[in-house]
Amino acid sequence: MSGTWEPVIGLEVHCELKTATKLFCGCRNAFGDEPNTNVCPVCLGLPGSLPVLNEGAVELAMRIGTALHCEIRPSVFHRKNYFYPDMPKDYQVSQYDAPINVGGRLELPDGSTVGIERAHLEEDTGKTGHIGGEGGRIHGAAHSLVDYNRAGVPLVEIVSRPDIFSAAQARLYAGELRAILVASGSSDGRMEEGSMRVDANVSVRPAGRAELGTRCEIKNLNSLHSLARAIEHEIGRQVALIESGERVVQQTRHWDEDQGRTVTLRSKEEAFDYRYFPEPDLVPLSPSADWVADVARSMGPMPADRRRKLTELLGEAAGGRTDQIVGVVEKDLEGLVEAAVAAGIGPALALARTANEASANPDGAREVDPISYVTILRLEQEGLLSATQAKSVLATLLDHGKESAALVAKLGEKGTPAEIAARLGFEALGDDSTARLVSDAVEANPGEWARYLEGEAKLAGFFTGIVMKASKGKANGKVVAAELERLKG
Amino acid sequence: MAGEGSRAGLTREDAAYVARLARIELTEEELGTYARQLAVVLDHAAEIAALDTSGLVPTAHPLPLENVLRPDVVRPSVDREEVLAMAPAVEDQRFRVPRILGEPS
Numbered sequence: 001m002s003g004t005w006e007p008v009i010g011l012e013v014h015c016e017l018k019t020a021t022k023l024f025c026g027c028r029n030a031f032g033d034e035p036n037t038n039v040c041p042v043c044l045g046l047p048g049s050l051p052v053l054n055e056g057a058v059e060l061a062m063r064i065g066t067a068l069h070c071e072i073r074p075s076v077f078h079r080k081n082y083f084y085p086d087m088p089k090d091y092q093v094s095q096y097d098a099p100i101n102v103g104g105r106l107e108l109p110d111g112s113t114v115g116i117e118r119a120h121l122e123e124d125t126g127k128t129g130h131i132g133g134e135g136g137r138i139h140g141a142a143h144s145l146v147d148y149n150r151a152g153v154p155l156v157e158i159v160s161r162p163d164i165f166s167a168a169q170a171r172l173y174a175g176e177l178r179a180i181l182v183a184s185g186s187s188d189g190r191m192e193e194g195s196m197r198v199d200a201n202v203s204v205r206p207a208g209r210a211e212l213g214t215r216c217e218i219k220n221l222n223s224l225h226s227l228a229r230a231i232e233h234e235i236g237r238q239v240a241l242i243e244s245g246e247r248v249v250q251q252t253r254h255w256d257e258d259q260g261r262t263v264t265l266r267s268k269e270e271a272f273d274y275r276y277f278p279e280p281d282l283v284p285l286s287p288s289a290d291w292v293a294d295v296a297r298s299m300g301p302m303p304a305d306r307r308r309k310l311t312e313l314l315g316e317a318a319g320g321r322t323d324q325i326v327g328v329v330e331k332d333l334e335g336l337v338e339a340a341v342a343a344g345i346g347p348a349l350a351l352a353r354t355a356n357e358a359s360a361n362p363d364g365a366r367e368v369d370p371i372s373y374v375t376i377l378r379l380e381q382e383g384l385l386s387a388t389q390a391k392s393v394l395a396t397l398l399d400h401g402k403e404s405a406a407l408v409a410k411l412g413e414k415g416t417p418a419e420i421a422a423r424l425g426f427e428a429l430g431d432d433s434t435a436r437l438v439s440d441a442v443e444a445n446p447g448e449w450a451r452y453l454e455g456e457a458k459l460a461g462f463f464t465g466i467v468m469k470a471s472k473g474k475a476n477g478k479v480v481a482a483e484l485e486r487l488k489g
Numbered sequence: 490m491a492g493e494g495s496r497a498g499l500t501r502e503d504a505a506y507v508a509r510l511a512r513i514e515l516t517e518e519e520l521g522t523y524a525r526q527l528a529v530v531l532d533h534a535a536e537i538a539a540l541d542t543s544g545l546v547p548t549a550h551p552l553p554l555e556n557v558l559r560p561d562v563v564r565p566s567v568d569r570e571e572v573l574a575m576a577p578a579v580e581d582q583r584f585r586v587p588r589i590l591g592e593p594s
C-alpha cells in the first residue's frame with residue numbers, strides 16, 4: 001500500500017449471548033440442535049403471540065457494557081422491518097435510537113484505545129441454507145431451507161468508532177473483544193460457530209486529512225485471519241481505485257475467502273429502508289442503579305487489567321515482552337508466573353517458561369502443582385538443569401497435570417535441587433566435562449575461533465551450539481559462555 | 490427516506506415507494522387513492538408536530554410500565570411435527586422457501 005494513504009476502519013461485532021433461553025421466549029438457546037426443535041409461537045411470529053424480555057440477556061448485555069466502560073442507559077426496542085425468510089415475523093427486534101450501552105472504549109494489547117459507539121441488544125435471525133447454488137451460495141440457488149432454532153437468540157451488537165487504522169489493529173481489536181466477551185461470561189466468542197460475527201467498515205483518506213473517505217462495508221468474515229486479509233485487500237482495492245482516478249462507491253461487499261477478494265453485494269442505492277418503529281409489544285427497559293452496580297461488582301478483572309497487573313509484577317523484565325504477557329493472560333496462566341516470582345525466580349525466566357512451555361499445554365498448566373512447577377524453574381535458575389533439560393522436565397510435569405505434585409514429591413521428597421535433578425534423570429553436565437567439550441569445539445573450528453578472538457562476538461553462539469549438540473543439551477549455557485571467555489583470555 | 494416525517498402533498502412516487510417496501514402491488518387508480526389518504530394522515534401528523542413539545546419527555550410506550558422481564562428459564566418448545574405442519578413446504582426438517590432474490594442485511 002502506498003504510504004500516502006491512511007486506512008480508517010470501524011468494526012461491527014455481533015455476539016450471541018450465553019443465555020439458557022432466547023431473547024423473548026423460553027425456547028432453548030443452543031447451537032447444533034436438530035433443526036426447528038427450539039421454536040414456539042413467539043419466535044415463529046405467530047399471530048397473537050407476545051414477546052417477554054429475558055432478564056438473563058439484559059444482565060449479560062450489561063456485563064458487556066460494563067467491561068467496555070459504556071454508560072448503561074434506559075433503552076427502547078424497535079422493529080426493523082424487512083422481507084426475508086430468515087425472520088418469520090418479517091421484522092427483527094433491535095434497539096435503534098435508544099440502545100442499552102452507549103459510549104465506551106476498548107484498550108488493546110498494543111496500548112492503543114478504540115472508542116465504542118454503542119452495544120445494543122437485538123435478536124438473531126434463523127439460519128438459511130441455499131440448495132442448488134454453487135457451494136451453498138445464494139446465487140443460482142433453486143430454493144432455500146430455513147431452520148428457526150437461531151431466530152430470537154439474544155445478540156449484542158458492538159459498534160466501534162472509526163478508530164482503527166490498520167488490518168493488524170482490527171485483528172487485535174476483534175481478539176481483545178473476544179477475550180472480554182469470554183472473560184465477562186457473556187458469550188463463547190466462537191467465530192467459526194458464528195457466535196461472534198464481524199463486519200468491517202473500511203475507507204481510505206490521504207494521510208493527515210481529518211475528513212473520512214467513502215466507506216465500504218465488508219461481510220462474511222469468519223475468522224480473525226479472514227478479517228485481516230479482507231481488510232488488507234479492501235484497502236488495496238480502494239487505493240488502486242483512487243490512484244487510477246476513479247472513486248470509491250459506497251456499498252456492501254462480500255469477502256470471498258477462496259478467491260481472496262471482496263465482491264459487490266449491493267450499492268448504497270439498493271440499501272434497505274427498514275422503517276424502524278418502536279416495538280409496541282415491549283415496554284422500555286430501564287435497569288436500576290442498584291442492578292447496574294451489582295453487575296459491575298460481580299465481574300472479575302478484564303484482560304487489560306490482568307495484563308497491567310502482570311506487567312507491574314514483571315517490572316523491567318516486561319520490556320519488549322508484550323506478546324508473552326498477552327499470551328499468558330489469554331491462556332489464564334499468570335498464576336504460575338506470580339507463584340514463581342514470589343518464590344524468587346527471575347521474572348524473565350518465570351515469564352518465558354510460562355509463555356512457552358506452560359502455554360504449549362494450557363490444560364496441563366491449569367492443573368499443574370505450582371510448587372512443583374517452581375521447583376523446576378529453580379533448578380534451571382541455579383544452573384542444575386540446562387534450559388533444554390528444564391524445558392523437557394516441564395513438558396513431562398505439565399503432561400501429568402493434577403499428578404504433578406506427586407511426581408515431583410516421588411522424585412525428590414527430600415534432597416537438594418541437585419539430587420532432585422539427578423533423580424529426574426537430568427543431571428546437568430559437570431563443569432569439567434563442559435570445559436572439555438568447549439575446548440574440543442574450539443580445536444575443531446580454528447577459523448571461527450580466530451574470528452571470535454578478533455572480536456566477532458556473535459560466534460559465541462556458534463560454539464555454544466556445537467557444545468549443546470555434543471552434550472545432547474545437558475551443558476549449562478552459562479558455563480559454556482564462561483569457559484569461552486576464559487579461553488579467550 | 491421518502492415519505493418520512495409529516496408534510497402535506499405526499500406524491501404518487503412516495504406512495505409507490507411505500508407500497509414497494511410493503512410488497513403491495515397497486516393499480517394506477519389505487520395508487521392515487523392511497524396517496525390522497527396517506528396525505529391526510531401525514532397532514533394530521535403535521536398538526537401534532539407543530540405543537541411545542543420541547544418541555545415533554547417522548548412517550549416510548551402508551552403503558553406506564555418498564556422492565557417487564559422473565560427469568561432465563563427454558564420452557565418447552567412446540568413439537569417439530571406440529572411446527573412443520575404449518576409450513577407450505579418442508580425439506581430435511583426445514584422450512585422450504587422459494588428462491589431468494591438478494592441477500593439480507
